Amino acid sequence: MPGVFHHALINRHACLRVAQALLLCLCLTGAASAQARVEPFRFGEVDLEFLDQIKQLDKKFEDQGLVYREPELNAYVDRLGRSLLKPEDQLENVTWRFRVFRDPAVNAFALPNGSIYVFTGLLARMETEAQVAGVLAHEIIHVRNRHSYLSYRSYRKKMLTINLLSIAGAYSGMGGFGASLAAQFMLAISVVGYSRELEKEADLDGAQLMTASPYDPKAMIIAFESMQQKYEVDLDGEPFYGDHPKTKDRIAYLNEWLSKSAPRRETPSAGLSKEDYQKNVAGVTRHDIELAIDAGLYRTATTLGKRLIESQPELAANLTALADAYTALGPRSLEPTAEEKSGQGKREARKRRSKLTLQEEERTLAATAAGQERQKINFAEAEKLYRRATELEPNYALAWRGLGELFEKQKQSQPSVEAYRKYLELQPAAMDRLMIMRRIKTLEPQAAPNR
Template identity: 30%
Template sequence: MRKFLTITGLCLTLAACATNPVSGRREMALMSEAQEISIGRDMHPKVLQQYGQYDDPALQAYVQGVGEKLAAHSHRSNLIYRFTVVDSTDINAFALPGGYIYITRGLLAYLGSEAEMAGVLGHEIGHVTARHAVRQYTAATAAQLGMTLGSIFVPGLGSNVGQNVMGVLGQAMLSGYGREHELESDGLGAEYLARAGYDPQAILGVLRTLKAQGDYAAAQAKAEGRQPQSYHGLFASHPDEDTRLKEVLTKASFLAPDKPADNGRDAFLKHIDGMVFGDSAAQGIRRGNRFYHRDLNFALEFPPGWRLENRPDRLLAIAPGGKAQAQLSSQDLNQRETPREFMIRRLGIKNPAGEEISPAGLPGYTASLKIQGRPGRVSVIFHRNQAYVLASVALDGADSQAVDAAMRQTALGFHPLREDEKALAEPLRLRLKTAAAGDSFAALAKGSRLPGDAQAQLRLLNGHYPQGEPKPGDILKIVE
């Protein structure tokens, strides 16, 4: 009671309380709805800059339409929601304050129906309607500032506050909002699904799909000695082990029509037919230890066994066992200078002692040096008004001389795309196939362009991981 009176007193004193749209309760909130919308509006272009919007207007319109149908039944139907498919291979979805919601094409590839997609979108709408970003920011700020009157009062969103909000939201996008908030979003998403005419049990289908994908990713990561990456939040939990989740789905089922609409599998598959799978041409294509970029017109090859990670702003290369790392990034060329002069002026490397190189006739310079006290190498290559910077470092347990020699060779192998490589710079795409009698995933894998364990990936895409075979007449997702 004392705590309640204290918080209530603070709310009255600071005018920092608001009514939660979902619960109807008064609670402390250090951000108004107008500020919340402003944060989402300001961050939206940054999200698109980092990930890129997937270039398929028909798919974007389809996702927007399904999202709007759900949002119309939400606790904050007054907001204008924007649903965006981002051009990322990540298995993820996330929301910004004010109604900005994102789903990756990487996640769409593994879903099996419109109802499952609606389950993901409904979950993210729940984060917006329950103001989870605001509540998490408020809690983090209150804890940090010790609940003192002078510190809690926030008349506006200054630069420091905006940076704090960015930090809270960034963490939430990566790891979720915490179990209680995730469960609340599951319940809200299930409610919105039911009211929109979908079966809320579709959420269990999403969970099973993502659990299977997570199991596969974990096995692959373990074999490669790295941490797995998977969808954030409670959706990563196994549904059979979560009684509370089942309870919220059961509760929502009473809101559904007696006969929920078709789960929309055919419509969903139609819209993802032809969708890029894996790397896109705009981001560059990984083929084992080789990298091809169609739009920037270059290719290069890393040492055998090195694993490539394609980030929005750079390409990472990691040696087996993590004993060495390299990254390739680019910067605009703005004045006429040599690669060595660029290395000194733009990279801040004083007196680099190295050598001029000319991979495929391109101007370049490479030098061995120390990077944070470790043996490394930096190479700069000019191509099409861009300076490509390849930086590498040998870590604990590595043969630093061997790593250095390999990275020099990688720099020397940088070249414009050859005619025979242009097809390798084009992305893989999802296609639909009707299963015939005798079809198996093993047989389909033999003709697939999927790298690695193609059979396991085809099972994942079609909801049959780790076992199971297609039946005649099944519409299958394949990759070509």
């Protein structure tokens, strides 16, 4: 599973480079103007070719395991998205599909064929159903108003004119998608967004769409506000949904629209309450915590784990997810230190990241006195949580695996081997059985005669 996820990460970095060329183009052309489109959209050859390549990209997401496979949750998100559609949204070359994308970033994106993806990271971060609806409404407008076709037309033209196609070709191996220009364009858009003008249109028309739905459009603003909250030290610059000045701006014009132009609401917003929503997304939040840990987003993982515990403190699965996050947090503090947030701290972190693997970076941090102290605290917290999980549900296998890893990290071979054995006993068909057996062998070569 982590292997699959790293694909997505590689993509994001390659995307940022493509995005730079893209932003240049969008700025040069002023992008597609919102006013110029009163008549219905007409498909030309370039558009149909674009659509074809996007359909292939869509299929690749599925083939590469980037779509979260949990029928109930996907059905929930699909229902939620469809509840916002209007009869006039039955559009040429659009098949609406709302699905979940396995990526811990707080993000969502829409493909022009009507496939709308919300990230596991976004579902885990939002607090109510109405907030997710707000993000989906925005994405629906991108599809309905054909934003990607319009932007791609001008992008392509610009690329041909200034002969950037050959430069773009250099990125074409990115992330195993064997990406066509169209696919690269779309992946970059999913990270940085469209032109300011089109994004504003998606926000305002999206808010309008919400006004016509049972959801309160204010939830859209609250969603944007919660996206501004950061748990990690930002080393790369922000993707579209997390961009501070842009988000501030969006919150301001949405508030203005709501107070001046939105019709008064008589009924309270529809959708699951905070409590029920969080229960509904608990499973995907736990999955997202794993993805976040694999991506090195340990603080995000820990914060999400704490939220899980707040809503359901007696669930072994939740306790284990938080314990996994504390184990991964290791030598770091939950809040970034002032030093880490300083320019110097960021430069050092970038250097470490480019030179070291996550494991090597961990060892470097754990070698300092402060790192050791923090690690002791985080590991103790993790152990407490795993123990509590095994008390509540003695047969919850993952808690035992977590304990095994935690002891292994602390070089306590005997309890580690015992916990790993307990895990395999409870889950004999575990996917990682061979790996765990290898670890047991390494930890205690002479103690495993019959396995």
